[in-house]
Amino acid sequence: MKKNTLTSIVVPVKNRAALLQELIESVLAQDIASWELIIVDDGSDDETIDIGMRYQRQDPRIRFATRSSPNPGASVCRNEGLKMAGGDFVVFIDSDDLIEPDCINGRVSAMLSDPSLDFVVFQGGLFVNEFGDYEEGVSVFGDNADHIDRFLELDFVWHTNAPMWRKTSIERIGGWKESLPNRQDWELWIRALSHGLRYETFDQPDFWARLSGGTREAMGMYQKTFRYAEGILMASLACSESLKTSGLLNKRRQRAIGGNYLLAVYTMQDAMHRRDALQTWLMLYRT
Numbered sequence: 378m379k380k381n382t383l384t385s386i387v388v389p390v391k392n393r394a395a396l397l398q399e400l401i402e403s404v405l406a407q408d409i410a411s412w413e414l415i416i417v418d419d420g421s422d423d424e425t426i427d428i429g430m431r432y433q434r435q436d437p438r439i440r441f442a443t444r445s446s447p448n449p450g451a452s453v454c455r456n457e458g459l460k461m462a463g464g465d466f467v468v469f470i471d472s473d474d475l476i477e478p479d480c481i482n483g484r485v486s487a488m489l490s491d492p493s494l495d496f497v498v499f500q501g502g503l504f505v506n507e508f509g510d511y512e513e514g515v516s517v518f519g520d521n522a523d524h525i526d527r528f529l530e531l532d533f534v535w536h537t538n539a540p541m542w543r544k545t546s547i548e549r550i551g552g553w554k555e556s557l558p559n560r561q562d563w564e565l566w567i568r569a570l571s572h573g574l575r576y577e578t579f580d581q582p583d584f585w586a587r588l589s590g591g592t593r594e595a596m597g598m599y600q601k602t603f604r605y606a607e608g609i610l611m612a613s614l615a616c617s618e619s620l621k622t623s624g625l626l627n628k629r630r631q632r633a634i635g636g637n638y639l640l641a642v643y644t645m646q647d648a649m650h651r652r653d654a655l656q657t658w659l660m661l662y663r664t
Contacts, residue, residue: 397472494543499583567619
């Protein structure tokens with residue numbers, strides 16, 4: 378496989394016109410030309426569609442599509458983008474984030490260095506208004522051997538933007554789970570590790586994840602809803618099944634998943650769904 382191997386960059390988007398433009402410009406600034414950008418709109422009613430179509434007309438490597446499924450959600454859009462992807466490698470980027478000019482080049486080099494790799498994971502930075510205004514990084518990788526345990530214990534080892542996937546590898550494990558209202562990335566990573574996908578981590582930062590005040594406030598409100606609690610429960614059950622099927626569900630991981638179940642129940646109770654919380658806890662206790 379040559380260095381000019383095509384990479385597909387898949388971006389789900391909804392009502393982020395100005396921020397999407399910044400992301401597209403960061404993709405156009407890549408120091409290699411062998412990429413395609415696939416933007417899948419999730420039902421925007423602002424200028425997002427106009428901006429996406431304008432860039433599509435300007436550069437043939439950019440494709441803008443609207444979600445074809447009647448079901449909304451970022452995971453649905455990511456899977457539709459994955460089906461459209463013509464590259465050997467795929468990167469999923471959030472629509473409000475940015476990538477460094479050497480992002481795709483560096484990741485392709487890493488993948489080409491070992492054809493047995495299913496994905497590679499890179500470091501990233503966080504920012505609010507401009508690069509450098511937030512000191513913490515996105516990921517602390519440590520030893521690969523404990524990544525499943527860290528994810529289960531809600532130590533999120535890497536960000537959605539961080540991996541580059543071999544397309545055939547992510548297709549082999551089924552892509553994104555569209556039924557989950559949240560924690561889709563968490564479930565995907567644990568499923569990938571449960572399937573034994575081979576990967577390496579690299580400490581070079583090559584992307585920036587935005588921490589906007591509005592996003593944090595909205596997420597804080599969402600995390601108190603019944604729907605969020607339902608997502609925790611559904612994702613935790615899916616992770617438990619993946620680990621059990623792979624023979625990797627040990628006592629430590631059972632306890633960690635139990636902690637996630639408990640978090641779901643407490644969230645239901647906080648959302649004033651006490652009867653649902655009690656019924657859920659009884660169901661989990663019996664199983």
